[in-house]
Amino acid sequence: MENNRASIKDYGYRDFTKLNKIYSIFKKVLVVLIVLGLYLSIIVIAIQSINESRNLSIFTNISFQWYANILQEEELMQAIKNTFLVSSIATVLATFLGTFFAVGLYALSKKSRVLWMLLNNVPILNADIVTGFSLMLMFRLLMVVFPNIFGLFTLVMAHLFFTIPYVILSVMPKLKETDPNLMDAAMDLGVKPYKALIKVVIPAIKAGIFSGMLLALTMSIDDFAISYFNTGAGFDNLSIWIYAVIGRRNLTPSVYAFSTLLTLFTLVGLLLYQFLQRQKKGKKDEKNSFNNISS
Amino acid sequence: MNKEFKVLAKPYMVWLSVLVFVPIIAMIFISFSNLNSSISVSEIALSLSHFKLLWESSTIIAFRNSLIFASATTFICFVLGYFIAYEIKLSKFKNKFILLTFVILPMWSNLILRTESLANIMSENNILKSIIGFNIFGNISGTWMAVLFGLVFTYMPFMILSVYTALEKIDYALEEAALDLGLTPFKKFWKVVFPLSFKGVVTGSIMVFLPTLAGFAIPKILSRGRIVFIGNIIENKFIYTNYNHGALLAVVILIFILGSIFLLTKFDKEGETLL
Structure with a gap:
C-alpha cells in the first residue's frame, strides 16, 4: 500500500x-x-x-x-609404412572420385539428391564396429572367389568406403555456392561440358576439395576399428599394431616419439596453411581497396 | 548445374548401394542362419538359435554398460562442449579457425596411443607423479571414472565442432533484437541462442553417442578389461570367429544407429552440421 x-x-x-x-x-x-x-x-x-x-x-x-631410435624399430617402421601406404592411396582416390561424384549428385533433382546425401551419411554415422564387421563379412564371402583378398586391398576398399562421403560432404556446399551462370557462360563460349567442368567448376570448388582431402586423410590415418576387422595377412596399420602390442605391455617409447613428431608436424602445417591463407586474403583486400580507390 | 553430369553420380550410387546394403544384408542373414565356415551349402537353414545370446546376462550387462556410458558421455560432452563452443564464439580473438584447430588438434594423434597414455597416468605410480610429486587422478585405474574420463575427452571435439558450426550461423541481429526487447543476457541465451543452435547439439550428440555406444578399444584399455561394452563382446566373437553371434550383436547396434540417423534427418535435412 x-x-x-x-x-x-x-x-x-x-x-x-x-x-x-x-x-x-x-x-x-x-x-x-x-x-x-x-x-x-x-x-x-x-x-x-x-x-x-x-x-x-x-x-x-x-x-x-627414442627419436633417434624410430628408424631402427623394424615393426614400428613397417606399421608406419603400411599406414601411410593405405592412407595415401585411399586419400588420393577418395579425393578424385569424391569430387566427381559430388558434381554428379549435385546435378540430380533436389529430391533424389537429398535421398542420396542421406545414404552418403550412412558410412559417416554408422558405428565403426558395424561398418567394419559387415564389410569383413562381405569380403569373407568374396574369399570364395579371391582367397587372398584380405590385406592391402580390403583395407583400401574399406577406407575408400568411409572417406569418399567426407569428400562429398565438403565439396557439396562449395558447389551450391558456385554461380550457375559460370557453367553456362563457359558453354556459351563454346567449351564442351566436361572441359567446362574441369576448367571452370573445379577451380571454383577447390577449397572444398582441399578440405575434403584433409578430412579424408585424417579419418584414414587415425582409423582403428574398421581397419582392425578388415586387415589380414599381418598387414597391420599403426593403430592395430599399437593395440596388439599394448596387450603384451611391451611398447617401445619410439612410438611416443613418432606420435609427438607427427603432432608437431600437423601443428606447424596447420599454422603455416593459416598464415599463407591470411597473406593471400591480405593481398586480395589490398587489390580490392586499390580498385575501389581507382574507380 | 548441367544435367549431363548426372552420369557421374551413377558409379557412386552403385558403390554406395553395394557397400551399404550388401554387407548389412549379409550380416542380417548370417545372424539368422546356421551358416559358418565348416558347413556345406545344402545344410544352410534359417534358425533363431543365436537369439539366445541376447538374453544371456553377459550380453545384457554389456548393453547396459554401453548405454549408460554413452548417455553419460554425451551429456557431459554436451554441457562442457557447448560451453567451449560458446566461449569460442564469444571470444574476441579474431581468428576462430585457429581456436578450433587447437580444439581438434589432439584428434590428429593416434587414438589408441592417447588412450594408452591416459591409462598409464591413471595408475598409482605414474610418470606425472614422478615429475609433479602428486597423483592428479588418485588411483582410478580400471574404474568407471577412468573410462568416463577417457570417453568424454576423446569425443568432446565432435560436440564442440558441431555446436560451433550451428552457433556461427546465428545472425547477431537476432541477439541484439532480443536484448532490445528487454531480455536479460541469460534469458536471451535460453530463448534465442540455444534453440537456434539446437540442430548442432543434436548432430554433436549423435556424433558422440554412437562411437561411444559401439566403441571397444577405449573401455578395454582404460578399464583394464573390467568393464565390458557390447563392442568388446563383438570383438571377442570376431577373434574366436563366431561370426553369427558377432553379426547378431552388430545388427542390434545398427538398429540404434538407424534410430539416430532418423532423428538427425528430422533436425538437419542434408547433413549441413555434420562437418
Missing part, C-alpha cells in the same frame, strides 16, 4: 555485476581445465617420448634417444 513507487527492479532491471564477476572467474577456470583434459594425453605422450627410461612409470632424465 505504502510502497507503490515503482523501483528500477520492477521494470525488469537486475544487478548482475557481482554474479558476472564470479561467473567470469569460473568460466576461465573451466576453460583451462577442459583444455587441459583435451591435451592431457598429448602432454603425457610428449613426456614419455623424452623420458630416458623405458619404464613408463618413472621419469629419469631428458633424452632424445
Whole structure:
C-alpha cells in the first residue's frame, strides 16, 4: 500500500555485476581445465617420448634417444609404412572420385539428391564396429572367389568406403555456392561440358576439395576399428599394431616419439596453411581497396 | 548445374548401394542362419538359435554398460562442449579457425596411443607423479571414472565442432533484437541462442553417442578389461570367429544407429552440421 513507487527492479532491471564477476572467474577456470583434459594425453605422450627410461612409470632424465631410435624399430617402421601406404592411396582416390561424384549428385533433382546425401551419411554415422564387421563379412564371402583378398586391398576398399562421403560432404556446399551462370557462360563460349567442368567448376570448388582431402586423410590415418576387422595377412596399420602390442605391455617409447613428431608436424602445417591463407586474403583486400580507390 | 553430369553420380550410387546394403544384408542373414565356415551349402537353414545370446546376462550387462556410458558421455560432452563452443564464439580473438584447430588438434594423434597414455597416468605410480610429486587422478585405474574420463575427452571435439558450426550461423541481429526487447543476457541465451543452435547439439550428440555406444578399444584399455561394452563382446566373437553371434550383436547396434540417423534427418535435412 505504502510502497507503490515503482523501483528500477520492477521494470525488469537486475544487478548482475557481482554474479558476472564470479561467473567470469569460473568460466576461465573451466576453460583451462577442459583444455587441459583435451591435451592431457598429448602432454603425457610428449613426456614419455623424452623420458630416458623405458619404464613408463618413472621419469629419469631428458633424452632424445627414442627419436633417434624410430628408424631402427623394424615393426614400428613397417606399421608406419603400411599406414601411410593405405592412407595415401585411399586419400588420393577418395579425393578424385569424391569430387566427381559430388558434381554428379549435385546435378540430380533436389529430391533424389537429398535421398542420396542421406545414404552418403550412412558410412559417416554408422558405428565403426558395424561398418567394419559387415564389410569383413562381405569380403569373407568374396574369399570364395579371391582367397587372398584380405590385406592391402580390403583395407583400401574399406577406407575408400568411409572417406569418399567426407569428400562429398565438403565439396557439396562449395558447389551450391558456385554461380550457375559460370557453367553456362563457359558453354556459351563454346567449351564442351566436361572441359567446362574441369576448367571452370573445379577451380571454383577447390577449397572444398582441399578440405575434403584433409578430412579424408585424417579419418584414414587415425582409423582403428574398421581397419582392425578388415586387415589380414599381418598387414597391420599403426593403430592395430599399437593395440596388439599394448596387450603384451611391451611398447617401445619410439612410438611416443613418432606420435609427438607427427603432432608437431600437423601443428606447424596447420599454422603455416593459416598464415599463407591470411597473406593471400591480405593481398586480395589490398587489390580490392586499390580498385575501389581507382574507380 | 548441367544435367549431363548426372552420369557421374551413377558409379557412386552403385558403390554406395553395394557397400551399404550388401554387407548389412549379409550380416542380417548370417545372424539368422546356421551358416559358418565348416558347413556345406545344402545344410544352410534359417534358425533363431543365436537369439539366445541376447538374453544371456553377459550380453545384457554389456548393453547396459554401453548405454549408460554413452548417455553419460554425451551429456557431459554436451554441457562442457557447448560451453567451449560458446566461449569460442564469444571470444574476441579474431581468428576462430585457429581456436578450433587447437580444439581438434589432439584428434590428429593416434587414438589408441592417447588412450594408452591416459591409462598409464591413471595408475598409482605414474610418470606425472614422478615429475609433479602428486597423483592428479588418485588411483582410478580400471574404474568407471577412468573410462568416463577417457570417453568424454576423446569425443568432446565432435560436440564442440558441431555446436560451433550451428552457433556461427546465428545472425547477431537476432541477439541484439532480443536484448532490445528487454531480455536479460541469460534469458536471451535460453530463448534465442540455444534453440537456434539446437540442430548442432543434436548432430554433436549423435556424433558422440554412437562411437561411444559401439566403441571397444577405449573401455578395454582404460578399464583394464573390467568393464565390458557390447563392442568388446563383438570383438571377442570376431577373434574366436563366431561370426553369427558377432553379426547378431552388430545388427542390434545398427538398429540404434538407424534410430539416430532418423532423428538427425528430422533436425538437419542434408547433413549441413555434420562437418
